[in-house]
Amino acid sequence: MFSETVSSADYSKFPVPSMRHAAAESGLERGSIRRVKAKEQIFCDGDPRTHVFRVEQGVITLSKLLSDGRRQIIDFAYPGDYIGLGVLPDYVFDAQATCAAKVRCLSTSALEQEAATDASLALKLYKAVSAELTAARSLLVSVGQKTAMERISAFLLNLVARNQKSGAEAGVVRLPMRRSDIGDLLGLTIETVSRMITKLRMMRVIDVVNGTEVRILNRGRLEELAGE
Amino acid sequence: MFSETVSSADYSKFPVPSMRHAAAESGLERGSIRRVKAKEQIFCDGDPRTHVFRVEQGVITLSKLLSDGRRQIIDFAYPGDYIGLGVLPDYVFDAQATCAAKVRCLSTSALEQEAATDASLALKLYKAVSAELTAARSLLVSVGQKTAMERISAFLLNLVARNQKSGAEAGVVRLPMRRSDIGDLLGLTIETVSRMITKLRMMRVIDVVNGTEVRILNRGRLEELAGE
DNA sequence: CGGACCGTTGACTCTTGTCAAAGCCAGTGG
DNA sequence: CCACTGGCTTTGACAAGAGTCAACGGTCCG
Secondary structure, eight states: OOTTOOOTTGGGGSOOOOOTTGGGOOTTTOSOEEEEOTTOEEEOTTSBOOEEEEEEESOEEEEEEOTTSOEEEEEEEOTTOEESOSSSSBOOSEEEESSSEEEEEEEHHHHHHHHHHOHHHHHHHHHHHHHHHHHHHHHHHHHHHOOHHHHHHHHHHHHHHHHHHTTOOTTEEEOOSOHHHHHHHHTOOHHHHHHHHHHHHHTTSEEEETTTEEEESOHHHHHHHTTO | OOTTOOOTTGGGGSOOOOOTTGGGOOTTTOSEEEEEOTTOEEEOTTSBOOEEEEEEESOEEEEEEOTTSOEEEEEEEOTTOEESOSSSSBOOSEEEESSSEEEEEEEHHHHHHHHTTOHHHHHHHHHHHHHHHHHHHHHHHHHHHOOHHHHHHHHHHHHHHHHHHTTOOTTEEEOOSOHHHHHHHHTOOHHHHHHHHHHHHHTTSEEEETTTEEEESOHHHHHHHTTO
16 A cells, blocks of 8 residues: 555655745745655654645645554645644654645745744744644544534535635535545545445435546535534 | 623623733733633634633633534643634634633734734744644544544543643642533543543543542553553 | 456444433532 | 532443445456
8 A cells, every 4th residue: 555655754855945036935935846646655754844845736635643554634735735834843644645746845944944033924834824723623523523424514515615716616526535535534434435425426415426526416405414 | 501601792801901011021921811710601603803812720621512512622721821823803612611710811913913023923823823733633633533442541641741741740630621521522422431431440540539530540551542 | 358446335243322310519598 | 407409420221323344346557
């Protein structure tokens, strides 16, 4: 499963380049682009936190692994999202591309140095992390309180909202992740995820094409099913 | 149950006072102290986010309520923790005191204004929110992946770690919250919480006095049970 | 063509939730 | 001083939602 995984040191091969057009760029715009292949690991839990990444293309899975193999996905990072923000010296989760992707690499030390004197940059970091916190807590509510059906429904609505922003066809969601990823995000098994999706299809609430594209047929019903 | 609850507007009666010794104080030190009684609501989900609070004494429960009454506790805020940080115009959860408590009230607008020019303050906010994010994700891993026994064990160890810092007797934890609070934090029912605590007592891993004070008898075993 | 991977479906199990009753403790009022 | 009340916890019996195990099918790719 991890045969394509790249050693955790690999991302150090993508240093932040010298500031060629620095004057025009804030600390969050600089940085070289790194291409990652599907299933390639960007960094691992426990690695020194040398870079912060900004997703430019693709979807990145952020996850935490327990020693016995259980996995909790903490978030899916979409284009525009930042990965690896925080105050700890090491990364505290794994980051892996679900599909071919591009990320911008920002040196942690340079970022922190700049933020120490640039209040607007520091505030941007504050806002980015606050948004992550809101998302994490919302997921926590789902996982802690909702039934399998409610979690799947809420998850789909969440994806719709994200995709809307990136201007996709209304009411159609691409699922770039596998069933096991959805399960590990929502605290369910792949079988349960599959069954709930089948049930939603049977209820004519959604339609699924190729297993990866979901068309919302009855948004109102889906919202009811998502349990507020 | 909510007979002692204070109307959501009440905290506006505690404005930030004029800066009497401003030169010596950063934006996070200023602010009047507000006393809250046990079970008193500090603010509600949806109220305008007029203040950020710093817990000075007691324990504050942060929770999110679903329309049908299910409740997810997002965090317990201990002395030194900040409540209500973020970028949204309204509060996105309820804050309620589990026991008599004191909080310092900081005006949101003043804080934001100051942070816009003071990078070190903005960085402090960034760090505070980052810590909350780490805690939220750690809880998410518990709730999403762990069994009831593992969640309870991890929860107790978490409390031990927090209390250690505030210099309590080693290996003894006070539980200022009720079983229903623990259940709503961990995504379990009160019955399950009670059963697991009983089981831990039977296994001689912990001892419980008065239902509110837990003595850790076998920390190693408890760590094993917490599932990494 | 064959294998690997992923998703779906079915039968069965089990952990946890639900419902109900009893115990415990603190505060109150006679 | 003590019985009463209400809130919280504990315990038990039972139910159900989700997990486990297993088999099958589809798709991609060498």
